[in-house]
Amino acid sequence: DGGITQSPKYLxxxxxxxxxxxxxxxxxxxxxxxxxxxxxxxxxxxxxxxxVNDFQKGDIAEGYSVSREKKESFPLTVTSAQKNPTAFYxxxxxxxxxxxxxxxxxxxxxxx
Amino acid sequence: xxxxxxxxxxxxxxxxxxxxxxxxxxxxxxxxLFWYVQYPNQGLQLLLKYTSAATLVKGINGFEAEFKKxxxxxxxxxPSAHMSDAAxxxxxxxxxxxxxxxxxxxxxxxxx
Numbered sequence: 001d002g003g004i005t006q007s008p009k010y011l012x013x014x015x016x017x018x019x020x021x022x023x024x025x026x027x028x029x030x031x032x033x034x035x036x037x038x039x040x041x042x043x044x045x046x047x048x049x050x051x052v053n054d055f056q057k058g059d060i061a062e063g064y065s066v067s068r069e070k071k072e073s074f075p076l077t078v079t080s081a082q083k084n085p086t087a088f089y090x091x092x093x094x095x096x097x098x099x100x101x102x103x104x105x106x107x108x109x110x111x112x
Numbered sequence: 113x114x115x116x117x118x119x120x121x122x123x124x125x126x127x128x129x130x131x132x133x134x135x136x137x138x139x140x141x142x143x144x145l146f147w148y149v150q151y152p153n154q155g156l157q158l159l160l161k162y163t164s165a166a167t168l169v170k171g172i173n174g175f176e177a178e179f180k181k182x183x184x185x186x187x188x189x190x191p192s193a194h195m196s197d198a199a200x201x202x203x204x205x206x207x208x209x210x211x212x213x214x215x216x217x218x219x220x221x222x223x224x
Contacts, residue, residue, distance in 0.1 A: 004155075031210060040121065042202065042216040043156075050210060090155055099144040099163070099206035103155035 002027050006091050006104035012112050013078065013085055021076045021107045023091035030096040032074035036060060037088040037106075046089075049074055050096055078109065086111050114138050116205050118215035126223050131175075131190040133218045135203030138184070144206040145186040147177055150217075151199045159201070162186060173197070198222045 004025045013019045025032065031050045035043040045058030049068040063082025068074055074093075078085045088108050092101040119134040137143065144163050148156040160171025167179045173196075177188045186203060203215040 006155075040216060043214040045211065048211065088153075092156075094210075096210060099210075099212070100146065100158065100161055101212055103148075103157070105155045106153070108153070 004091055004093055004102060004104035006089075006107050008107060009105070011107055011109045013109060014112050016080045018077055018079050019085075019109070021078070021089055021091075021109070023074045023076065023104060024072055025074075025091075025093045025102075025104075026072060027093055027095075027102065028071070029093035029102075030071070031094045032068070033092040033094075033101060034058075034064075034066065034074070034076045035090045035092065037090060043090065046076065085109055114205070114207055114213060116203055116213050116215040118201075118203050118218050120218055121216065122219045122221065124221040124223060125193045127195055128192050131188070131193045131197065131220065133188040133201050133203075133220065135177075135186045135188065135215060136184055137186070137205045139207065140181075140184065141207070145177075145179060146204040146206075146212070147171065147175070147186075147188050148202045148204060149173075149199050150202065156202060159188070193220075193222045195222050195224065 007022045033048040034046040047066040049055035065077045090106045091104045094101045115138040117136045146161045147159040160169045162179045170176045175190045200217045200219045202217050204212040
């Protein structure tokens with residue numbers, strides 16, 4: 001089945017710890033995105049990548065980092081600099097220039 | 113700045129009643145427009161999309177939306193609500209086709 005796989009579904013972070021959220025797609029899409037979702041705020045763009053080995057900051061990149069070493073994979077690291085990491089994180093992908101994005105099932109991150 | 117506004121963070125309807133969820137965008141230049149649905153603890157699923165063809169767009173699950181350039185609107189409707197329609201709905205707009213700007217979402221409740 002073609003789609004986007006996010007793992008884990010639930011993740012807990014201790015104070016001062018970095019955690020990495022996985023996002024893998026087998027849709028052969030060039031572009032991939034990371035969003036943060038908080039209640040009542042919709043989706044806010046963290047980072048996006050339109051091509052391997054290149055990525056751009058979104059609206060709320062501080063405290064996060066990404067890499068794009070393979071077309072299929074776009075992991076997100078929530079660093080200890082992100083003081084309020086509790087949220088639902090969504091990964092998406094699209095064929096460049098198509099506008100339409102497809103979403104994974106999300107990872108819920110909480111702080112211990 | 114380009115923006116998307118969804119009027120009403122919560123909408124409640126009776127089963128069988130008309131569903132109307134409102135979306136307005138800020139620019140006079142017709143963009144690409146999308147409606148997504150999100151069920152609890154899941155990713156976003158595409159309901160329908162407008163890409164400059166017919167102004168009345170039909171989507172899945174009996175939903176449709178009408179693009180009105182003069183009103184910069186793209187409201188989502190369904191003639192008869194079903195209990196399974198209870199979810200959060202997001203309007204999204206793309207002006208350059210590689211990034212989406214999301215509204216803050218409307219939570220739809222359906223009462224028996």
